[in-house]
Amino acid sequence: xxxxxxYLHQQxxxxxxxxxxxxxxxxxxxxTLGAAQSLLPSQAQAAPKKGGRLRAGLAEGGSTDSLDPQxxxxxxxxxxGFATHNTLTEINPAGELxxxxxxxxxxxxxxxxxxxxxxxxxxxxxxxxxxxxDVIASMNHHRGEDSKxxxxxxxxxxxxxxxxxxxxxxxxxxxxxxxFPYLMADYHLLLMPEVDGKADWQNFIGTGGYVLESFEPGVxxxxxxxxxxxxxxxxxxxxxxxxxxxxVNARQNAVATGEVDVISRCDLKTVHLLARRPGIRVEEExxxxxxTAPMHTKIAPFDNNDVRLALKYAVNREQLMDxxxxxxxxxxxxxxxxxxxxxHADLExxxxxxxxxxxxxxxxxxSSLKVDLSAADAAFAGAVDAAVLxxxxxxxxxxxxxxxxxxxxxxxxxxxxxxxxCMCYWGGRPTCDWMFSQAYAEGAxxxxxxxxxxxxxxxxxxxxxxxxxxxxAEIYREMQQLVRDEGGVVVWGFANYVYAMAxxxxxxxxxxxxxxLDGGRYAERWWFS
Numbered sequence: 001x002x003x004x005x006x007y008l009h010q011q012x013x014x015x016x017x018x019x020x021x022x023x024x025x026x027x028x029x030x031x032t033l034g035a036a037q038s039l040l041p042s043q044a045q046a047a048p049k050k051g052g053r054l055r056a057g058l059a060e061g062g063s064t065d066s067l068d069p070q071x072x073x074x075x076x077x078x079x080x081g082f083a084t085h086n087t088l089t090e091i092n093p094a095g096e097l098x099x100x101x102x103x104x105x106x107x108x109x110x111x112x113x114x115x116x117x118x119x120x121x122x123x124x125x126x127x128x129x130x131x132x133x134d135v136i137a138s139m140n141h142h143r144g145e146d147s148k149x150x151x152x153x154x155x156x157x158x159x160x161x162x163x164x165x166x167x168x169x170x171x172x173x174x175x176x177x178x179x180f181p182y183l184m185a186d187y188h189l190l191l192m193p194e195v196d197g198k199a200d201w202q203n204f205i206g207t208g209g210y211v212l213e214s215f216e217p218g219v220x221x222x223x224x225x226x227x228x229x230x231x232x233x234x235x236x237x238x239x240x241x242x243x244x245x246x247x248v249n250a251r252q253n254a255v256a257t258g259e260v261d262v263i264s265r266c267d268l269k270t271v272h273l274l275a276r277r278p279g280i281r282v283e284e285e286x287x288x289x290x291x292t293a294p295m296h297t298k299i300a301p302f303d304n305n306d307v308r309l310a311l312k313y314a315v316n317r318e319q320l321m322d323x324x325x326x327x328x329x330x331x332x333x334x335x336x337x338x339x340x341x342x343x344h345a346d347l348e349x350x351x352x353x354x355x356x357x358x359x360x361x362x363x364x365x366x367s368s369l370k371v372d373l374s375a376a377d378a379a380f381a382g383a384v385d386a387a388v389l390x391x392x393x394x395x396x397x398x399x400x401x402x403x404x405x406x407x408x409x410x411x412x413x414x415x416x417x418x419x420x421x422c423m424c425y426w427g428g429r430p431t432c433d434w435m436f437s438q439a440y441a442e443g444a445x446x447x448x449x450x451x452x453x454x455x456x457x458x459x460x461x462x463x464x465x466x467x468x469x470x471x472x473a474e475i476y477r478e479m480q481q482l483v484r485d486e487g488g489v490v491v492w493g494f495a496n497y498v499y500a501m502a503x504x505x506x507x508x509x510x511x512x513x514x515x516x517l518d519g520g521r522y523a524e525r526w527w528f529s
Contacts, residue, residue, distance in 0.1 A: 005029055009039050017284055019509055048506070052528040053239035056517075057251045057260035060378060061244030064413040065217035067204050069190045070142060070149035073412045075264055078187045078520040079242050080221050084125075085190035085206035086231075088116055088135065089181050091430060091519050093510035097182055101130060101191055101207065111176035111467060116184075118167040122230045124193050125211045132163035137194035141201065151188035153437040153444040157464070176465035178472075179431045186434075187520060209235025209524045218244050218409065223523075236527035246408045248381050255500050256280060262501040262526075264516055265381050268326040274500055281505075284328065285497045287513030288338040288428020288435075291324075291380055293373065293390070294448040296420040297488035301371065306364035308488055311371075313360065314394035316352035317492040323389060324382040329495040334487070335480040336426060336435050338494050343432050345477040347484060357397035368398040374422040375403055378411035380495070383423040417448050424448060425495075427515045432476040433464050440483060449488030456482045504529050 005026060012022040026039075061076030069081055090100040099105075102116045122130040139161060142149035149155075157180070160172045173180065183189075191207055192199040204212050209231065210223040223240040243260060245251040248267040254260045256277050266274060266282065275282040295302035295311070302308060317331055330339065337344045361369060375387035384405060391401040406415050406422075415422050429435040438444055441460055442452040456479055463475040483489070497516040507526045512519030518526065 005031055005039075019283070019511060021284075021286060023509065048233065048236050048527040049529075050236050050238070050527075052237055053241060054237045054262070054505070054523065054526070054528070055241045055243065055260040056522075057243050057245040057254045057263040059246065059248070059251065059263075059265040059381065060412075061218045061246075062378075062409050062412060063218040064410060067212075067215060068201050069188045069192075070147070070151070072188055073150070075516055075520065076218075076221075076242060076244055078515065079517070079523060080212070080215070080223075081187055081190050082208065082521045083210040083223055083240055083523040084204065084208040084212055085192070086122070086208055087186070087189050087191065088184035090185050090521070091512050091514040093508055093512045093518065093525065095430075095510075095512060095514070097185065097430075100185070101135075102184070105181055107178075107180075111178045111180070111465065112173045114171045114173070114180050115164075116169045116171070118169070119230070120167055122207050123228055124205050124207050125226050126193070126205050128193055128205075129166075130191060130207055131166045131194075132169045134191060134194045134199075135169045136161045136163060137197065137199040138189065138192045141192065141199040142188065148445060149188060150438070150446050151186050153441055153446075154183040154186050154189065154434070175461065176467070177433070178467055179433045179464070182429075182431050182434055185430075185514075187515070210240055220244070231524075234524045237523070240523050246378060248377065252500070255502065258502070261505050261528075262499065262517070262522070264497075264499050266498045266500050267381055268324070268328050268498060269382075271498055271500070279503050280500055281503055282498065282500045283511070284499075285511055285513040286330075286340070286494075287497060287515070288341060288426075288430065289495045289497060289516070290332055290336055290338065290426050290428055290491055291383075291386070291493050291495055292336070292424045292426060293387075293421065293490040293492075294424050295488040295490075296450050297452075298450045299420045301364070301366075301369065302420060302488060304364045305486055306360040307366070307369065309485075310357045310360035310364065310369070310397065310399065311394065312350060312490055313353045313357040314397045314399050315390055315490055315492055316393045317350075318352070319393065320386055320389060320492050324386045325493055325495055328498055329493050332491040332493050334484040334489065334491045336428065336439065336483065336489070336491055337432055337476070337480055338428055341428075341430060341432060341435075343473050343476040345480040347477075347481060350484070352393065354397045357394070357399065361398065368400070370400040370402065371421060372402045372404050372419070374406050374415050374419040376406040376408050376411045376415070376423070378406075378408040379416075379423040380425040386492075387423055417446075428494075430514050432479070433460070436460055436479060436483075437464075440487065451488050453482060453486060 060074030086101045088102040103119045105116045142151045209229045213222040221242045255263045387403045
């Protein structure tokens with residue numbers, strides 16, 4: 001269409017697409033990068049400068065939050081962790097895996113031995129120089145049979161580690177893992193100083209761009225810039241203040257009135273009104289985020305796969321996309337691998353089918369079913385509304401869903417992983433292995449369906465060590481099929497990250513979408529004009 005670039009520009013200005021998608025769309029139309037960038041607001045081109053106090057109003061956080069990186073579950077603690085610490089690797093704003101504290105890495109031919117070279121001269125905020133022993137202690141913090149860390153599945157493949165001098169770490173894995181460097185970008189795997197052979201997380205000393213001043217779980221955290229940060233061109237703000245504002249209306253009002261400078265998770269029902277406010281910019285990124293309803297497959301009636309299939313067929317995904325996401329996302333298919341992730345399988349789309357729902361109920365020996373579904377908007381904005389919609393959708397199949405409205409505070413510690421069926425979201429992961437290992441593998445601490453499938457777990461190990469791309473594609477396709485048809489999760493939509501900020505808040509032309517707010521690293525990457 002001759003007016004396609006105009007349409008793209010309108011979508012961008014309305015907050016329906018982000019800068020990356022605008023530039024990609026323009027390139028597809030044959031528009032040069034320079035010409036496309038000239039259409040963006042001029043302040044987006046401003047050079048970074050130091051100064052100011054960034055106040056972020058965040059959707060998540062609770063009174064049970066801890067500084068221990070084993071426990072991080074939401075953007076509040078991710079913001080704190082990435083502001084104060086580094087990881088070995090990171091996903092950059094262009095979506096590429098790059099070194100963070102590591103300047104490079106090499107693998108053996110079988111991908112079972114990985115050697116990471118650390119950048120020299122990185123200092124903790126107390127003046128201590130980062131060494132290989134700090135890295136080893138930081139990884140061991142998440143290892144061990146009794147570990148409750150969400151990153152335990154990331155480090156379980158490690159058979160042993162050794163320091164080869166101060167700046168080299170050698171990881172020997174139990175078997176080959178082609179994705180191992182990606183796993184090191186996990187926001188739980190923060191690098192901490194080694195003290196007496198263990199990682200010192202209690203004093204919260206990191207190598208990041210900011211230093212902790214005060215921490216109130218589920219309320220607010222204050223930080224100041226680390227004066228000797230090693231990473232050039234990062235950590236521009238003098239101070240940071242992260243505030244938990246769980247109510248979406250209060251959050252949007254806070255950015256509209258200038259009480260905060262940036263917010264996460266806009267209300268999709270009213271975000272178009274927020275975008276019209278002078279001095280406010282709404283942005284949107286397409287990543288791996290997906291909305292789910294995990295069932296505890298070890299507890300009746302969810303231990304019966306026909307019950308699980310009945311519930312999956314009783315969900316109208318198209319209606320949820322329309323009513324809850326308002327078009328800010330794409331349809332999902334009861335499997336968690338986003339279309340943008342390598343080896344995503346384009347499986348036959350499951351549709352709303354009351355007859356099939358009744359068929360599977362009958363196979364389970366039931367003529368009707370009554371189940372509780374726990375929900376709170378802490379799970380995602382609109383989670384309660386989504387649960388109510390699912391109740392209405394399932395009723396014609398003889399399924400009575402009792403929506404249990406849970407408190408926002410403590411949702412992740414009191415409901416998720418504990419209640420038999422609940423609403424949930426996953427930020428997603430950039431590789432199939434990472435997503436499956438953390439959320440679907442037998443014994444994984446964040447396996448929120450408590451699912452155990454022998455064939456799936458066997459394929460997980462095979463895929464991890466397979467270096468042939470076509471063979472990996474076959475393996476991961478079958479795994480996605482198994483989750484869709486035998487797993488315990490309803491995955492109904494891949495949602496865009498939609499957030500808002502004051503016009504004075506600036507960032508580069510790309511924004512990472514592996515997690516919300518620039519992959520959670522906005523405090524380090526953004527600045528004031």
